Amino acid sequence: MTESQDKKVVILGIETSCDETSAAVLVDGTDLRSHIISSQIATHQKYGGVVPEIASREHSLHIQPVVQQALSEAKVGFDDLSAIAVTYGPGLVGSLLVGVSGAKAMAYAAGIPLIGINHLEGHIYANFLEHQDLEFPLLALLVSGGHTHLILFTAHGKYQVLGYTRDDAAGEALDKVARALGLGYPGGPQIQKASQSGNKEAFKFPRAMLEPGSLDFSFSGMKSAVLNTLNSARMRGETLNVPDLAASFQQAVVDVLVHKALMAIERTKVRTLLLAGGVAANQLLRATLANELTQRGVRLIYPQSILCTDNGAMIAAAGYYHYRAGNFAPWTLNAVPGLNLKSI
Numbered sequence: 001m002t003e004s005q006d007k008k009v010v011i012l013g014i015e016t017s018c019d020e021t022s023a024a025v026l027v028d029g030t031d032l033r034s035h036i037i038s039s040q041i042a043t044h045q046k047y048g049g050v051v052p053e054i055a056s057r058e059h060s061l062h063i064q065p066v067v068q069q070a071l072s073e074a075k076v077g078f079d080d081l082s083a084i085a086v087t088y089g090p091g092l093v094g095s096l097l098v099g100v101s102g103a104k105a106m107a108y109a110a111g112i113p114l115i116g117i118n119h120l121e122g123h124i125y126a127n128f129l130e131h132q133d134l135e136f137p138l139l140a141l142l143v144s145g146g147h148t149h150l151i152l153f154t155a156h157g158k159y160q161v162l163g164y165t166r167d168d169a170a171g172e173a174l175d176k177v178a179r180a181l182g183l184g185y186p187g188g189p190q191i192q193k194a195s196q197s198g199n200k201e202a203f204k205f206p207r208a209m210l211e212p213g214s215l216d217f218s219f220s221g222m223k224s225a226v227l228n229t230l231n232s233a234r235m236r237g238e239t240l241n242v243p244d245l246a247a248s249f250q251q252a253v254v255d256v257l258v259h260k261a262l263m264a265i266e267r268t269k270v271r272t273l274l275l276a277g278g279v280a281a282n283q284l285l286r287a288t289l290a291n292e293l294t295q296r297g298v299r300l301i302y303p304q305s306i307l308c309t310d311n312g313a314m315i316a317a318a319g320y321y322h323y324r325a326g327n328f329a330p331w332t333l334n335a336v337p338g339l340n341l342k343s344i
Contacts, residue, residue: 009323010076012084012106013316014067016099017091017119018145019043019050021062024312025074029320030132033074035313037306038062041186048179056094063102070312078110083328085115085319087122089339090146096335104331115319116329119310120147120341121159123276125321126303126314134301139270141261143285144277145171145186148217148257149341150264153274156321161341162264163215170253171279173219177226177249181242188279191246195284198247203229205252207259215264222252254285258292265298275302278309 008027015022019040025033040058044050071077086103089096100116107114124140138153148165168176171188178187183194205225208218226249233240261273273293279285280302293300307313322328 009082009320010080011115011316011319011323012067012070012081013117013312013314013319014063014084014086014099014103015119015122015310015312015315016059016063016095017087017089018095018310019055019058020310021059021066022310022312023063023067023070024316025070025076026129026313026316026320029317030129032129032313033076034070034072035311036066036070036073037309037311038066045185048185049175050092052092052094055092056098059095059098063098067102067106078106078112081110081112083107083113083115083319083323084110085117085315085322087119087315088116088329088333089336090119091335091337093335093337096337100333100335104333108331113323113328114331114333115322115327116333117315117318117322118339118341120149122314122318124151124153124274125318126276126307126311127274127301129307129313129317130303131301134272134274137268137270138272138274139261139264139268140274140276141257142276143170143257143279145169145175145188147277148219150215150260151341152264152268152270157325157327159341162268163217163260165217165219166210167218167220168223170217170219170257171277173223173253174250174279176223177246180227180230181245183242183246188282191250192282192284194243194246195250196243198241198243198245200247200251202241202244203248205248207252207255209256209259215260215267217256217260219253219256222249222256250282250284254282254288257285258288261289262292262296265293265296271297272299272301275300276308281305281308
């Protein structure tokens with residue numbers, strides 16, 4: 001790096017919580033110099049979902065070349081890094097351990113700080129990579145395969161979880177319904193694709209809202225309604241229209257997510273909603289929220305689709321703000337598969 005860059009904050013972000021091995025180099029919080037993702041989707045597709053043992057083995061094979069490629073594309077070496085940020089939870093324990101162990105070894109050898117990042121926090125910070133004008137307070141709707149949360153974000157590192165799923169996450173429900181419909185893995189994109197030629201009014205699936213005023217989510221009953229519809233049809237020897245089923249279920253999921261988000265906005269009076277997580281790439285969710293929020297004068301922010309999935313760039317972004325605050329991890333940092341956002 002040139003001498004003028006020597007004082008810049010250069011973060012290497014590493015993400016291995018599930019089935020993507022990813023690394024990114026971020027300078028001063030917004031200048032993304034490299035972003036490498038090695039996906040295992042093709043490996044797990046034949047199983048209909050992620051196999052933990054296979055995922056951790058694949059991470060072990062790919063973490064070193066992925067990190068080296070990220071450094072090479074960014075034209076930096078370990079001596080140029082300010083710190084290494086790594087996901088330490090939540091996620092699959094074997095996958096997390098590969099990333100945490102690798103990050104600890106690299107940071108220790110380079111003599112630089114180690115930063116532990118909550119995976120959910122990383123998803124939120126993907127929005128900060130492309131939007132530098134965000135002002136607190138912010139409301140985040142985090143929707144992924146393993147998590148569905150509404151989070152009040154009052155300052156960097158300060159969160160209040162307003163609502164969360166009590167059972168299946170929205171992405172998990174989409175994956176399970178996609179598998180039942182024979183659409184393949186990952187389910188969310190497959191449901192969205194099939195829905196394009198379907199009638200969203202064809203099936204009347206329930207919208208679980210829970211008790212009045214609750215900002216929590218529940219998608220297991222909605223998923224079960226689809227499975228029961230399929231089983232009943234099979235018993236009668238009927239063949240149901242898959243695009244109609246996909247479109248109807250997707251609409252039901254989006255209706256619940258949007259309804260709860262609007263409730264939270266009304267309650268908190270926040271004027272900016274951050275959409276985050278893998279399901280944040282869903283076009284129906286984006287369009288529905290945009291329409292509803294525009295009517296209310298509320299700004300909707302979401303990252304480009306590649307930053308909605310698990311990735312090292314979002315971990316580097318969160319790591320940048322931890323670095324500025326001096327929040328470094330001890331060398332005893334370990335994987336915490338059930339890490340809660342409240343633990344931050």
